[in-house]
Amino acid sequence: MQAYLVRRLLESALILLGITLVTFILLYLVPADPARQIAGRSATAETVQNIRDQLGLNDPFFVQYWRYLTSLLQGDMGRSYLQRAEVSELIAARLPASLLLMVAAIVTELILGLTIGIVAALRRNRPADHGLMIFSFVSISAPQFVIGILLLYVFAVQLGWFPIGGYGTFAHIVLPAITLGFLGAGWYSRMMRSSMIDVLGQDFVRTAHAKGLGKARIVLRHVIPNAILPIIAMIGIDIGLFMSGIVVVESVFGWPGIGQLAWQAIQRVDIPVIMGVTMVSATAIVLGNLLADLVAPLIDPRIKTK
Amino acid sequence: MSQPVLTVRDLSVQVATPSGAQTVLDRLGFDLHAGETLCLAGESGSGKSMTALAIMGLLPKPMCRIAGGSIKLGETELVGLADAQYRRIRTERIAMIFQEPMTSLNPLMTVRQQLVEALLQHDACSHAEAPRRALQLLRDVQLTEPERRLKQYPHELSGGMRQRVMIAIALACDPEVLIADEPTTALDVTVQAEILDLIRKLQRDHGTAVLMITHDMGVVAEMADRVVILRHGQEMESAPVRDLFAAPQSDYARELLAAVPRLGTAPPRREKPAAEPVLEVEGLTVRFPIRGGVLNRVQAQVHAVENVSFQIGAGETLALVGESGCGKSTIGKALLGLAPWTGSVKVASQQTQGLGPAAMKPVRRVIQMVFQDPGASLDARMTVGEQVAEPLQIHSLASGSELSDRVAHLFRRVGLSPDMMARFPHEFSGGQRQRINIARALSLSPRLIVADESVSALDVSVQAQVLDLLQEIQDEDGLAFLFISHDMAVVEQVADRVMVMRLGQVVEEGRRDAVLRDPRHAYTRRLLSAVPQPDPTRPRPDRIETEALGSPVYPVGQRPELLRLTEVAKGHFAAE
Numbered sequence: 001m002q003a004y005l006v007r008r009l010l011e012s013a014l015i016l017l018g019i020t021l022v023t024f025i026l027l028y029l030v031p032a033d034p035a036r037q038i039a040g041r042s043a044t045a046e047t048v049q050n051i052r053d054q055l056g057l058n059d060p061f062f063v064q065y066w067r068y069l070t071s072l073l074q075g076d077m078g079r080s081y082l083q084r085a086e087v088s089e090l091i092a093a094r095l096p097a098s099l100l101l102m103v104a105a106i107v108t109e110l111i112l113g114l115t116i117g118i119v120a121a122l123r124r125n126r127p128a129d130h131g132l133m134i135f136s137f138v139s140i141s142a143p144q145f146v147i148g149i150l151l152l153y154v155f156a157v158q159l160g161w162f163p164i165g166g167y168g169t170f171a172h173i174v175l176p177a178i179t180l181g182f183l184g185a186g187w188y189s190r191m192m193r194s195s196m197i198d199v200l201g202q203d204f205v206r207t208a209h210a211k212g213l214g215k216a217r218i219v220l221r222h223v224i225p226n227a228i229l230p231i232i233a234m235i236g237i238d239i240g241l242f243m244s245g246i247v248v249v250e251s252v253f254g255w256p257g258i259g260q261l262a263w264q265a266i267q268r269v270d271i272p273v274i275m276g277v278t279m280v281s282a283t284a285i286v287l288g289n290l291l292a293d294l295v296a297p298l299i300d301p302r303i304k305t306k
Numbered sequence: 307m308s309q310p311v312l313t314v315r316d317l318s319v320q321v322a323t324p325s326g327a328q329t330v331l332d333r334l335g336f337d338l339h340a341g342e343t344l345c346l347a348g349e350s351g352s353g354k355s356m357t358a359l360a361i362m363g364l365l366p367k368p369m370c371r372i373a374g375g376s377i378k379l380g381e382t383e384l385v386g387l388a389d390a391q392y393r394r395i396r397t398e399r400i401a402m403i404f405q406e407p408m409t410s411l412n413p414l415m416t417v418r419q420q421l422v423e424a425l426l427q428h429d430a431c432s433h434a435e436a437p438r439r440a441l442q443l444l445r446d447v448q449l450t451e452p453e454r455r456l457k458q459y460p461h462e463l464s465g466g467m468r469q470r471v472m473i474a475i476a477l478a479c480d481p482e483v484l485i486a487d488e489p490t491t492a493l494d495v496t497v498q499a500e501i502l503d504l505i506r507k508l509q510r511d512h513g514t515a516v517l518m519i520t521h522d523m524g525v526v527a528e529m530a531d532r533v534v535i536l537r538h539g540q541e542m543e544s545a546p547v548r549d550l551f552a553a554p555q556s557d558y559a560r561e562l563l564a565a566v567p568r569l570g571t572a573p574p575r576r577e578k579p580a581a582e583p584v585l586e587v588e589g590l591t592v593r594f595p596i597r598g599g600v601l602n603r604v605q606a607q608v609h610a611v612e613n614v615s616f617q618i619g620a621g622e623t624l625a626l627v628g629e630s631g632c633g634k635s636t637i638g639k640a641l642l643g644l645a646p647w648t649g650s651v652k653v654a655s656q657q658t659q660g661l662g663p664a665a666m667k668p669v670r671r672v673i674q675m676v677f678q679d680p681g682a683s684l685d686a687r688m689t690v691g692e693q694v695a696e697p698l699q700i701h702s703l704a705s706g707s708e709l710s711d712r713v714a715h716l717f718r719r720v721g722l723s724p725d726m727m728a729r730f731p732h733e734f735s736g737g738q739r740q741r742i743n744i745a746r747a748l749s750l751s752p753r754l755i756v757a758d759e760s761v762s763a764l765d766v767s768v769q770a771q772v773l774d775l776l777q778e779i780q781d782e783d784g785l786a787f788l789f790i791s792h793d794m795a796v797v798e799q800v801a802d803r804v805m806v807m808r809l810g811q812v813v814e815e816g817r818r819d820a821v822l823r824d825p826r827h828a829y830t831r832r833l834l835s836a837v838p839q840p841d842p843t844r845p846r847p848d849r850i851e852t853e854a855l856g857s858p859v860y861p862v863g864q865r866p867e868l869l870r871l872t873e874v875a876k877g878h879f880a881a882e
Contacts, residue, residue: 003598003599003600006600007599007600007601007602010600202409203404203406203409203410204409204410204411204412204413206364206404206410207404207410207411207412207472207475208412209362209364209396210362210364210396210397210401210402210404211396211397211423211424211427211475212392212393212394212395212396212397212398212424212427212428213393213423213427214393221415221423222412222415225414226412226413226414299414300413300414301413301414301459301461302413302459302461
């Protein structure tokens with residue numbers, strides 16, 4: 001178990017190293033010039049050149065990358081070009097809000113998705129199943145900003161049940177969490193439905209019936225635990241999906257998380273901030289997957305961590 | 307005679323199909339008395355499993371329904387019984403064990419949890435008492451190390467152990483009727499003998515009535531007091547077991563019994579002159595690594611095949627027998643380059659060791675393979691004609707009208723009409739599909755066919771036909787066969803020579819009659835004595851010697867002790 005954990009952590013570190021390299025190359029190749037952004041449109045070419053020198057942007061690629069990497073390993077993510085603050089401080093200020101939103105969204109999508117999947121599977125090929133599957137299809141297909149704006153319009157503007165945007169109370173988080181979890185709920189309901197149908201046809205379910213067990217016990221004790229196994233691996237992967245959704249949802253709801261930070265940084269080619277946000281989300285994805293792999297053997301005795 | 311425990315009268319079951327309701331069980335009737343074993347025997351599609359599920363009230367809904375008749379348990383009518391009442395009957399009064407012990411237990415629950423669940427559901431004991439009762443049940447089914455087994459999960463147990471756990475669950479409430487649906491079909495022959503023995507013993511001790519469902523007439527002969535023969539949902543014959551085997555009354559029962567391969571009755575093989583070897587295998591070894599640790603290095607190896615040598619001459623059939631996990635299928639795969647191997651394999655005098663995929667291509671024309679599952683070995687989305695033609699196209703041997711002529715010829719060759727070429731696999735029966743697989747294997751005019759359990763999934767009557775076909779092809783073309791099988795009676799029908807394997811090594815090898823009729827190795831003898839004989843007059847065997855099989859997994863650096871074969875008679879080798 002320890003050996004497994006050590007190996008996986010080493011692997012994770014290698015993956016993150018690879019991500020720094022790929023992101024750095026991409027940002028190096030971007031035709032926009034951060035120095036021009038800082039200097040403003042009216043600045044002379046000389047000023048821009050000076051800024052480039054100051055930021056070290058004229059150095060060869062590998063010198064720049066090496067500089068970034070060595071300071072990153074010392075815990076220094078650099079300074080924002082535009083916000084006159086350490087990247088780590090910017091992220092630290094916004095990360096809790098994003099993590100809160102993410103946890104709320106995961107809870108929402110699991111509750112919604114698994115319930116829909118279970119009900120649809122138990123009512124397979126009946127009207128309830130068809131209705132729920134249409135709903136899940138819609139939730140998968142609808143763009144998140146549309147859902148967000150729709151929810152805002154109905155529940156915040158028209159009904160006034162929830163605040164229009166911002167951060168602070170429980171009421172603030174409801175609509176962003178639903179918007180963010182909506183897509184995932186669709187995916188999970190479809191996965192859970194097919195997984196349930198698969199398990200319902202398994203021999204050990206027939207054995208459970210032959211034991212004279214009641215339907216509720218069979219579903220709760222025998223079917224659902226088995227059906228949920230493939231979903232667990234999915235949750236780890238899902239965190240990656242969230243990262244893209246969070247940029248959109250935080251903008252729509254004015255949620256002060258790292259999604260907003262990333263959005264601003266991308267628009268203004270604030271390279272240290274983009275790198276920082278990318279590293280944080282990549283770490284979240286890698287840890288999410290690791291966590292899913294560590295949880296799986298606790299639930300499924302057949303999986304050994306080796 | 308006493309009042310029957312279970313009375314079935316005019317039981318009809320219908321299945322909904324796109325073309326309307328189809329009757330799969332037609333007015334079946336029988337009585338089952340306490341302490342008696344009734345066998346429902348028949349081939350696939352005969353309705354025998356449907357009968358079991360109907361009695362349990364577990365017919366798959368909504369596709370199947372009981373269309374008429376009555377099932378009485380004592381005084382209780384089961385047809386139309388409300389679900390809540392039915393649940394109290396299942397396991398408490400009628401219990402069932404299934405064909406697939408590997409999948410019939412919940413993989414996420416320990417043996418104890420699954421046993422206790424059945425006990426508590428029927429208030430067979432109190433919560434506090436349950437663990438002790440569970441342990442006792444495992445002792446009753448003679449599971450080794452019962453205390454440890456309770457804490458284990460199904461995947462930690464072998465197939466035979468799992469079936470014992472299933473039997474323990476079935477006996478939790480001491481039911482009046484035990485339904486056993488092909489309980490040993492998925493098990494190795496020595497394990498089958500143990501499980502059958504156990505069922506007989508428990509029946510004696512508890513006076514349970516057993517309804518046994520099987521396709522295997524050997525099992526029928528060993529277990530049944532009375533037999534009902536079913537075909538297409540209809541009763542063909544119902545008789546006491548000895549009468550049935552001595553003088554079957556119906557044509558179908560006669561055919562069925564005639565088709566059953568009987569160990570020790572196969573006609574002598576024609577002596578063939580020594581031919582040049584098609585295949586020469588020397589020191590074949592296949593090992594699969596097991597990785598682990600921080601760097602994911604190889605920590606142990608499965609020694610699937612260890613230092614195996616043999617030859618097959620043109621026109622000869624070598625049978626490879628042994629129980630699951632002995633490495634017999636791995637040898638077949640290694641020969642075709644489907645598993646990594648070391649050693650020396652010469653195909654038609656050409657060394658294949660170290661050949662790359664391109665160089666292996668012509669070799670594959672010489673060896674072809676026919677697998678166990680005729681359905682799964684065909685692509686469901688290609689017509690069968692395309693699939694038989696494909697090897698010819700891959701090897702650029704024919705095209706255009708020549709190709710279709712050759713495919714048509716191959717179809718006729720295996721007893722199918724060339725009109726069928728445009729159909730898809732699902733339109734064929736299991737036997738026909740295996741014929742298609744054989745046609746595909748023959749398409750490249752190979753000199754050796756590796757037949758890996760090729761008839762094991764087929765009904766006996768179909769099995770006999772496919773075996774005849776293989777024999778015919780061998781007689782005409784001088785084809786050599788490597789016939790991999792667990793079924794000793796089938797092996798006796800087809801083999802010139804027999805090689806017995808255990809844990810990756812050969813324990814005995816020689817001419818068929820030498821190995822099967824004068825076995826020298828203890829393992830061969832045990833294997834042979836475990837085969838159920840379709841002869842009810844034979845005394846039913848008492849306790850079979852059980853022996854832990856051991857494991858072919860060794861840590862890196864260690865290897866199994868190599869067995870040395872000595873010549874016990876001319877051409878007959880056995881390990882010491």
